[in-house]
Each structure stands twice: as structure tokens, then as C-alpha cells.
Amino acid sequence: MTDNLSAILYKKQDLRLEQRPIPTPKDDEVLLKIHSVGICGSDVHYWADGQVADFVVKAPMVLGHESSGVVESVGKKVTHLKPGDRVAIEPGVPCRTCKFCKNGRYNLCADVVFCATPPWNGNLCRYYTHAADFCYKLPDNMTLEEGALLEPLSVGVHACRRAGVTLGSKVLVTGAGPIGLVSMMAARALGATKVIMIDLVKSRLEVAKQLGADHVVHVTKTTSKEEAAAKILDALGEQPDKVIECSGAQASIRIALEVTESAGVIALVGHGEHDINISIADAACREVEVRGVFRYVNEYPLSLAMVASGKVDVKKLITHRFKLEDTLEAYETARTGAGGAIKVVINCVKQ
Known part of the structure; x- marks a missing residue:
């Protein structure tokens, strides 16, 4: 387990595929083998323009935040997940202690760590660590692609x-x-x-x-x-x-x-x-x-239930699929809308 190919944005229109060390999960984190990552409009703006609103890319940053994966290992305090579990990843991890977090409005937390929002790395890579309590186990009737699309659905x-x-x-x-x-x-x-x-x-x-x-x-x-x-x-x-x-x-x-x-x-x-x-x-x-409206808060469980119950079929949104090695082509497709592109999904598993 040495391959951690990652899509790294260095600056405007400078996206590179490079190897990075496989991280070690902290006590309350899990190490995930990333499976599916959707491309969001904000991802495209970071790549094409180097910024989204006031968030500016000032240092190399791994892209990607609409994602799902399989638990590879868990920190010593994690009890609700185990290796092999398939999970959807809620990309924003708040401080949990400010007044917004305590009032249940954690999406407004000023100290939230959000995937692929400068200066934080995203998860368009093979392996990634994330807070275990912001990973949601998928039922057997849901695919990992559907798990990744819980982010925009939320x-x-x-x-x-x-x-x-x-x-x-x-x-x-x-x-x-x-x-x-x-x-x-x-x-x-x-x-x-x-x-x-x-x-x-x-x-x-x-x-x-x-x-x-x-x-x-x-x-x-x-x-x-x-x-x-x-x-x-x-x-x-x-x-x-x-x-x-x-x-x-x-x-x-x-x-x-x-x-x-x-x-x-x-x-x-x-x-x-x-x-x-x-x-x-x-x-x-x-x-x-x-x-x-800013992102979402406490929406992942309901979104998961909508998809698992068949109330919402997010699979119909996926128009294009690419391998991690073809990330540049995937981003260009998402940017131009070529071929009627709606949702472009990248498979990060080594082929």
C-alpha cells in the first residue's frame, strides 16, 4: 500500500497528478481508500480561476470534496466503523465547540475544515483521512457512486x-x-x-x-x-x-x-x-x-435515507466517468459541459 496518487492544484490552471504519502489516522479518524469523487462547480472554478469568491489558492491543494470510500483502518477511539465499511464522506468538519456548532448550525462555524477549500486539502486521491463521525456507513443497496453524490444532494x-x-x-x-x-x-x-x-x-x-x-x-x-x-x-x-x-x-x-x-x-x-x-x-x-443557504447542516442522514429508499435516484445525474489518471480530461469535460455533461465522477481506485 504505497500508491497515493493525488490531484494537486498548484495555481490557476496548473493541476498535477503526483504521489503523496499515505496519511495515518488520528485517534478519532479513519483512513479511507477513496472510491468515487464527483466534480463540483467550485472545483472547476478553483482549477480555472484559482479562487472561488474570497477563497484563493495560495499553496498546492488536493482537489475534491464530493466523495465516498472504503474504511482501510480506524483510530483507537473509533468504535462505529471498521475496516471494509463503505462510507459517504461529509467534507466539512467543524470545531464542535463554538456557539454555532452547539446550536446545531455547524455549517456556519468559522473554523470548519472543509475539503478542497484553501488552505485545506481535498480527497481526489487514493487514500485520505477524515473525522470518523463525519463518515456515514452506506447500506448494502447503495453504491459508492451514490454515496459520493450525497454531497450535492445535501x-x-x-x-x-x-x-x-x-x-x-x-x-x-x-x-x-x-x-x-x-x-x-x-x-x-x-x-x-x-x-x-x-x-x-x-x-x-x-x-x-x-x-x-x-x-x-x-x-x-x-x-x-x-x-x-x-x-x-x-x-x-x-x-x-x-x-x-x-x-x-x-x-x-x-x-x-x-x-x-x-x-x-x-x-x-x-x-x-x-x-x-x-x-x-x-x-x-x-x-x-x-x-x-450555505452548504448544509445535519442533512447527510436524510439525504442517505432518500437515496436508500428510492425516493431520489442520484445515479441519473451521472453522465461521465473517468479514472483518476484522467483527471485533467474529466475537469475539462465538467468545465465545458462537453457531451451534455451534468455530473462527472472520477474513480480513484487503482485499475
Whole structure:
């Protein structure tokens, strides 16, 4: 056991495959033989731009945070996992002692160690150590690929929970990328009666329809917020009471504010420009709530249950598979969307 091939980002557009030492787990950690790692939009931005928002790559960093693996060994304090267990890896490990952690909002912990977020290494490699209590054992009817996709699904579940999606909700999802799609699937699993999606790309909307969206609406860069709202109302038959905004685009946020039902909720998932010009007077008068969404918190168990029960089929999101040795090609596919790429997954097991 000496091969720990790792995908290391040195700087903008400088991604290298190199060997690194196999780490030793601490008392409360497990050593994992990584199996599947999905490529997230943030991974692509780190590679292409060298940063995501205020997180800047200043030193070599192993990429990857949507992952699953098999337990190779355990620290002496770990009792709930054993070698051979297949697990999904929740990539953010908080301090556990600050007020946010103690209040159950550990995703807001200022000292969270999050995979592949500078300065912390990710797990696009053969072997990786992680806090045992943030590893979730997979049931026999779930694959390791499905385990890796619990990460983006947890984002969608958290977004829906922040928006208050429940039985009978009428949900609009803006943006039909991977996070928009898992948000739509999560909304359906949580009981939403109607789910409608909008996007600029027709092919993505076709996928959304196949995955369970009741209605889809194609908009263009020249579509006004009033025109978009009219299309949504025509398709849905009524105003949505919950909106999951996954694009981060100013135009989409304006559409959300225009179309949301009075007393409804808009959950902002997509992170776009820092400064966005929107008018909130009408929304304020109608008591429309706008809520932020950051990663997820206590969502992995529910996401796992959704997949294990068959309520959500994340396998349908996977369009491309690559070996670890072909990481550069995998990232280019994810960046360009070549071949209709939605979710690109890398297999890290030595072939």
C-alpha cells in the first residue's frame, strides 16, 4: 500500500497528478481508500480561476470534496466503523465547540475544515483521512457512486429545508445545473406538489423534465422579469410559494422576487457576483422572505435515507466517468459541459 496518487492544484490552471504519502489516522479518524469523487462547480472554478469568491489558492491543494470510500483502518477511539465499511464522506468538519456548532448550525462555524477549500486539502486521491463521525456507513443497496453524490444532494435538501418546502409546496427552481436538479429532486421527495424549473439552456431543461420536474420554462438573456414571471404563472397555474435560486445570477433573483407568492420564501443557493442590483420594496411589502443557504447542516442522514429508499435516484445525474489518471480530461469535460455533461465522477481506485 504505497500508491497515493493525488490531484494537486498548484495555481490557476496548473493541476498535477503526483504521489503523496499515505496519511495515518488520528485517534478519532479513519483512513479511507477513496472510491468515487464527483466534480463540483467550485472545483472547476478553483482549477480555472484559482479562487472561488474570497477563497484563493495560495499553496498546492488536493482537489475534491464530493466523495465516498472504503474504511482501510480506524483510530483507537473509533468504535462505529471498521475496516471494509463503505462510507459517504461529509467534507466539512467543524470545531464542535463554538456557539454555532452547539446550536446545531455547524455549517456556519468559522473554523470548519472543509475539503478542497484553501488552505485545506481535498480527497481526489487514493487514500485520505477524515473525522470518523463525519463518515456515514452506506447500506448494502447503495453504491459508492451514490454515496459520493450525497454531497450535492445535501445542498439541495438544505436549500429546501431553508425554504420550508413541505407537503403541498409549489416550488420554482431557477437554474437547472447539478445543484438545481438535486434541489428539484429533493423538493419532490419532501412532498412538493408542483415543481417548475427555468434555465437558459434547453438541454438542461429536457434533463430536468426527465428527472421529475412538472414544468420547465426556457428563458433567454433578453427575457424581462415580467415576461419570465408570466411564463412561470402560465405553466404553473399559480404563483410558487417557495423558490430555490441556484444560479446566483442577478436576472434570476429579480425573477424570483417578481413571481414569488406573498408571504413566500426565496432560498439563495447560487453565489454569483458580490454586488447585485435588485429592488426589494415590493417583496418587502408582500412579506416575501429571502434566506441565505450555505452548504448544509445535519442533512447527510436524510439525504442517505432518500437515496436508500428510492425516493431520489442520484445515479441519473451521472453522465461521465473517468479514472483518476484522467483527471485533467474529466475537469475539462465538467468545465465545458462537453457531451451534455451534468455530473462527472472520477474513480480513484487503482485499475
